[in-house]
Amino acid sequence: MSDQRIGYAFQREVPVHASADVVVIGGGPAGTAAAISAARCGKRVILLEKSGQLGGMGTLGNVSIFMPIGNVTGIYREIIAETLAQYLPEDHDKSIAPQYSPFLLRHYLNEKMKKEGVSVYYHADFVGTLHEGRRVSAVVVSTREGLRAFEGSQFIDCTGDARVAIDAGVPYVSGRDEDGLTQPMTLMFMMQNTGKPVTPVLPEGCYEYNDVSELPQGRRLYWERNNDGTLLVNMTRVKGNGARIEDINYAETEALRQVFSVANYLQRNGFETYVLSHIAGQVGVRETNQIAGLYTLTEDDVVGGRRFEDVVAQTNYEIDIHSPDGKKTTDERKVSGYDIPYRCMVPESFDNLLVAGRAISATHVAMSSMRVQPTCYALGQAAGIASSLAIESGRPCRDVDAAEVHGKLLEQGVRFKK
Numbered sequence: 406m407s408d409q410r411i412g413y414a415f416q417r418e419v420p421v422h423a424s425a426d427v428v429v430i431g432g433g434p435a436g437t438a439a440a441i442s443a444a445r446c447g448k449r450v451i452l453l454e455k456s457g458q459l460g461g462m463g464t465l466g467n468v469s470i471f472m473p474i475g476n477v478t479g480i481y482r483e484i485i486a487e488t489l490a491q492y493l494p495e496d497h498d499k500s501i502a503p504q505y506s507p508f509l510l511r512h513y514l515n516e517k518m519k520k521e522g523v524s525v526y527y528h529a530d531f532v533g534t535l536h537e538g539r540r541v542s543a544v545v546v547s548t549r550e551g552l553r554a555f556e557g558s559q560f561i562d563c564t565g566d567a568r569v570a571i572d573a574g575v576p577y578v579s580g581r582d583e584d585g586l587t588q589p590m591t592l593m594f595m596m597q598n599t600g601k602p603v604t605p606v607l608p609e610g611c612y613e614y615n616d617v618s619e620l621p622q623g624r625r626l627y628w629e630r631n632n633d634g635t636l637l638v639n640m641t642r643v644k645g646n647g648a649r650i651e652d653i654n655y656a657e658t659e660a661l662r663q664v665f666s667v668a669n670y671l672q673r674n675g676f677e678t679y680v681l682s683h684i685a686g687q688v689g690v691r692e693t694n695q696i697a698g699l700y701t702l703t704e705d706d707v708v709g710g711r712r713f714e715d716v717v718a719q720t721n722y723e724i725d726i727h728s729p730d731g732k733k734t735t736d737e738r739k740v741s742g743y744d745i746p747y748r749c750m751v752p753e754s755f756d757n758l759l760v761a762g763r764a765i766s767a768t769h770v771a772m773s774s775m776r777v778q779p780t781c782y783a784l785g786q787a788a789g790i791a792s793s794l795a796i797e798s799g800r801p802c803r804d805v806d807a808a809e810v811h812g813k814l815l816e817q818g819v820r821f822k823k
């Protein structure tokens with residue numbers, strides 16, 4: 406059809422709903438920590454979250470286990486102390502991997518934001534940026550009352566997908582260098598031990614798996630750490646990039662089919678007394694977009710245990726790449742520990758925008774290690790502090806003094822390994 410439109414110009418007068426010193430977009434691990442740390446620096450903070458809950462993949466995606474990163478420090482340590490005190494190590498440089506209730510974390514984060522004085526807007530889905538030169542002036546958000554603008558002095562993109570940065574024009578890459586393929590998606594679910602035999606369920610259209618080799622990941626991967634009969638299962642796998650429309654559409658239905666199929670397999674193979682008790686409301690997305698920042702974290706940095714003057718987070722979580730090309734393999738390689746520099750969160754082209762969480766500037770291999778929740782909390786905490794310092798000093802984010810960031814991180818309970 407030759408007269409088919411290829412697009413529409415869309416112009417609207419959008420009312421300003423609220424303003425703050427720091428506007429954080431995305432309420433996952435990075436976003437909640439960024440909001441808390443900026444508020445603790447005395448800033449007025451707005452946190453915009455597209456769903457009805459905070460915690461990101463840790464609650465929405467039911468990734469309800471914190472992977473070990475070689476330290477328990479800062480806001481992450483506080484969360485452990487306040488919700489999982491039995492796991493709190495005495496020192497900051499210890500590893501823990503606690504399984505938790507995503508429902509309790511969701512409630513905890515709601516209450517925490519109230520205590521910290523953060524203005525949270527739920528069901529506030531980022532739509533676009535308004536910017537003049539090198540400064541973002543507002544973000545347009547789809548709310549329950551239509552489009553609204555939120556103004557700020559500083560913006561922190563914690564959407565996981567770098568949605569804000571990309572909309573503003575920040576360059577980015579996705580996936581592996583050679584073909585752009587990202588890690589696959591997984592719909593997490595839980596099963597509950599009923600203590601008595603149950604009848605396995607297999608809805609129409611699902612698969613009957615009879616051998617481990619037939620399972621989507623070719624392996625069993627689950628945790629039952631809390632003696633309460635809750636089994637957390639990470640065994641589905643769908644190829645695709647969760648930031649693409651067609652890929653996520655396919656993943657939501659295919660992953661649900663796999664959930665019922667895996668649960669049915671487990672009910673016949675070792676978990677005869679377990680029922681399916683919870684399925685995350687959305688498929689979990691591991692990897693989508695990485696911004697081009699002032700520095701890009703590389704595989705060499707991760708493998709070589711590189712240290713940086715402007716360190717803002719430390720981790721020794723392994724390289725952990727679920728096969729991006731539809732295979733059942735996972736590339737897992739232990740690492741001894743490395744630093745993540747502040748510059749990975751700073752886009753070159755803007756003065757008042759940072760990107761925290763899994764979408765920082767990192768290669769495909771490096772992000773596979775830095776992407777876990779405790780590290781994203783650490784990055785968010787540093788981003789909230791750096792944004793606050795940028796306001797106080799009147800400097801662009803790129804010129805915020807690393808020593809001052811370190812001073813504030815120390816005040817907020819962060820300890821780095823030398």
Ligand SMILES: Cc1cc2nc3c(=O)[nH]c(=O)nc-3n(C[C@H](O)[C@H](O)[C@H](O)COP(=O)(O)OP(=O)(O)OC[C@H]3O[C@@H](n4cnc5c(N)ncnc54)[C@H](O)[C@@H]3O)c2cc1C
Binds near residue numbers: 431689
């Ligand atoms: C299947 C799976 C298993 C994993 N296993 C583990 C594990 O065992 N342990 C571990 O520690 N980590 C694990 N991870 C990694 C970890 O969960 C994520 O990498 C981490 O949550 C990323 O944090 P984040 O804050 O960058 O982003 P996210 O957790 O993705 O949070 C982003 C937030 O931004 C919101 N948002 C997105 N777009 C918009 C928008 N347009 N407007 C407003 N808000 C928006 C989202 O709703 C979400 O709340 C796993 C991840 C997946 C997907």
